[in-house]
Amino acid sequence: MAEWQNPETIIRWIIFSIVFFLVLFSFIVLLIRVYYKKVISSKLEESRIKLEHQKNLLEVSINTQEKERKRIAADLHDDVIGKLTAIKMMEELRPEKSEETIELLSESIQTARRISHDLSPPLLSFSALSTLIENAITPLQNQLKIVPIFDVRTVDTFDEEFKVQFIRILQEIITNIVKYADASEVEIHFRQSNLFTCLKVIDNGKGFDINKNKTGLGLKNIETRVSYLNGFYRLTSEINKGTKSIFVFKTNE
Template sequence: MGCSHLVIQRDFAAFFLHFFYQSWMLYPENESTIVSWIWIGIGILFLTTAFIILLVTHYFEQIRKNKRKMIQLVRNAETECWESIHYLQERDRERLSEELHDNIISQLNIIRLNINTRNGKELNSDLKRSMQLVRELSHNLTPPDLNGIELSDFISDYLVQISKEVEVLYVNHTEQDILISGTIKLNLFRIVQELITNILKHAFATEITVLLRVSVKYLSLVVKDNGRGFPMEKYNKGIGMKNIQSRSRKINAVYKFKTKPEKGTRCIVFLTLNNTKI
């Protein structure tokens, strides 16, 4: 772009000089007119030169701006990359913490609470189950595949273990052929585990009731006990409550606690299901 303007300027200057040379030699009586044209030509040359300088300056300024933009884009990409790595690391740490607390520790608590009331064969079976959970977690932190398992059956199998320590009432109202994702099943089951673990450890309850209701549009889960209750301010600070909050967020569920001293505790978990029957 700059070269073409320089060529035009050169050709124009040559023409301008040739024109005024011929005019000066052939018409010397028009000296004042020729001088005026000379000044006009000089002005045009000056303006043309100034215009070309502005174009060249603008061109190189655009190059510098584009270079700065590229540098900033690279920096932003590096920042986003490191933020993504940090996010994935934190997510894996959170997941590991949840799995340890909600699954393995829950299983070990059952063994601890039943150690004086159950025979060696049953305890050995529970210990093997705990060891298997640890192995699964240490391999790749992959949660169990629940796509082929009904949520109600998954909860029922767990409550069978609990019923050996405390009286458990399980009420299941699940409509047939309702599709529930593995993510929802896993997180709801972990919430049940956390709630019952806290009941066994802190509430000194003799009865636990679990109510599961599943329809096409919604799912509700209620876990309640007849224990001594607890101050919510104290419970909110524990890792168990944080895990319940985290798992509820993952499945877009809402939950509510109701507890009174010596009158037990009730937890309700509710979420909508955006599907139809299979």
Template sequence: MDIVNTLMVENNSNELMMATIFGSIIFFVFTAFCVSYLLIFRRKRQEHKDQLVASQKEFQAQLLQSQVEVQELTYNGLSRELHDNVGQLLNTALLLLGLAEREIPQPPDTLKTAYATLGDAINELRSLSKSLNREWLEQFNLLDNLTTEVKRLQQPQLSVSTVFPSNTRVELEPAMQIILFRIIQEAMQNAIKHAQASNIQIHLEEKAQQLLVRIIDNGKGFNAKEPTAGLGIKNMQHRVHVLGGQITWESMLPQGTTVQVSIPIKQ
């Protein structure tokens, strides 16, 4: 009987041990399943959030790109208007002044000055019309057009210059170069119109797959920490956003302003 009881106790112990082991296995499997499910759920939820953010960014980029395209179409229409209408009127006025100058034996200096000034105005108008023409901009080169724009803005009371290495190349599509050119134009116009600058420098360099542009002026500056709602600044921010870059303003009253633009270059 003792042997039988001993065997029964051992069998019960073995069964209890097996049940404990089996229960532990089930518990660990269930726990692992719950943890895995939780991790997968969190990952799926994060992926969904990332997709929503990406979709929103894409929508904003497309919206801003559309705004830029509308502005470029407006520029194109303005270019044709300047060339076909205003340009023709000025050319007619120049022709009439030339005829009047020939008919007068000794034309006054004021008439000669007016003739020369009107000729300069027509050349300026042609340059401006050219810079607004979208068809001409299809083969756009940022560096060449910056050089032309600098010459156009150059005045006795205003010095504008470009600073970039001789081997600098802008590895951006023409459409993107046009947008960047508009940003620089806006910065220069702000410096001339609002900051009343007498010296503007445009620095351009490529660094760490980024195209860095700095527009530095010696104008009266502004408080960069205060929020600004100017249309020009908003346009610049929108255009930089379309290019996937960043833009900052560094300014201290009254020590001028530095506008820095960083655009990624896709290799």
């Protein structure tokens, strides 16, 4: 009997073949795993780069807006308000002064000063966030009944950038309410703890269909600023039942 016909030889060849195919299969599986790992890693890196790019664009856009707001606020304060004040003083010194003109100039100066402060809130670094909220809503008290509720449980440690963006979000919400909600009352709940800072704004307006209006410019501006601050934002609204906006940020962000 030939050696290759020996049962032991056949068994050895069978075992060798099985081992060979197992090793080959394991090698192929390993290659596939390495390949997919590289693909996944590449996709993750690509996504990270895209997110980083979007974040940079977002930061540039917001910083550009704030610089333009500060420029306009400075022009209002240094130029327009100054000239209006000079005209008012000249009118007051005239023998035949007009009280009506003086009153209109005073109102114009106050309006310009309010707009300037809205564009660039003064003393940001030295003002608590709750104080800035009060300053932002006070001029609107003659248009809406605003009910502020403050629950401050920790010392304010926010930087100027956070305060600016937070106030911008509140201003955008209030502006939307004044323009579109037809509301008579707004509740503003502000809570600040060691872990989270929360803002809830509730109006009794006519509400709207979120699915039809979620791409509006105002909502996009809010979402952009919330994303910039790494916060959480939820909006709920029902027709004829008002609108509720909730914002949550990590206090130590």
